């Protein structure tokens with residue numbers, strides 16, 4: 001077994017939190033984006049976060065959130081990290097880190113080689129990077145679309161911050177994704193669901209077991 005750290009994103013029920021804890025997830029994500037089938041209110045997330053064991057880091061995912069939303073989320077939910085999943089600028093990342101005193105993970109969408117410089121840019125201001133597939137033009141959601149990008153684009157590349165691979169990962173392909181990219185952390189949402197927004201405990205367990213199964217090449 002390796003030491004890959006897994007984030008399960010889009011938890012909305014107590015049984016999802018229990019499944020993550022049972023299977024050994026390192027992070028659990030709560031989505032504060034009303035259009036998402038995984039959206040929760042700060043009060044719902046608080047109840048879920050209070051159920052989480054100490055070893056499960058609680059991440060709040062927001063999209064171009066203003067201070068009012070971030071104030072409400074951070075005042076209500078016991079959190080370990082903020083995930084900015086919109087088009088937040090590097091300046092906004094710096095501002096959010098300073099205002100809330102929480103580590104910030106910046107999601108960056110990748111579709112082609114041209115998207116890679118943004119990773120270097122955000123690595124200068126964020127605590128972690130989430131390297132995700134870029135959504136299709138006009139997509140309703142900026143993430144959680146079950147879409148992969150070409151993993152060869154980041155194979156062998158490194159950044160001066162911890163990073164997480166995301167986008168279209170499933171129990172079936174996560175081992176291959178880790179082998180190709182050398183990721184030490186992976187994130188999944190729709191790949192462990194039975195329907196949009198409905199997490200499946202069996203798939204969460206299968207995903208984490210598959211991610212942790214093989215020795216990881218640190219490229």
Ligand SMILES: O=C(O)c1ccccc1NCC(=O)[C@H](O)[C@H](O)COP(=O)(O)O
Nearest residue numbers: 009036143144145146167168188189190
């Ligand atoms: O999951 C959502 O509904 C969502 C909504 C708005 C912004 C981001 C969202 N998810 C981001 C995540 O962290 C996902 O885990 C990541 O994009 C991978 O999703 P998937 O391809 O479905 O595994």
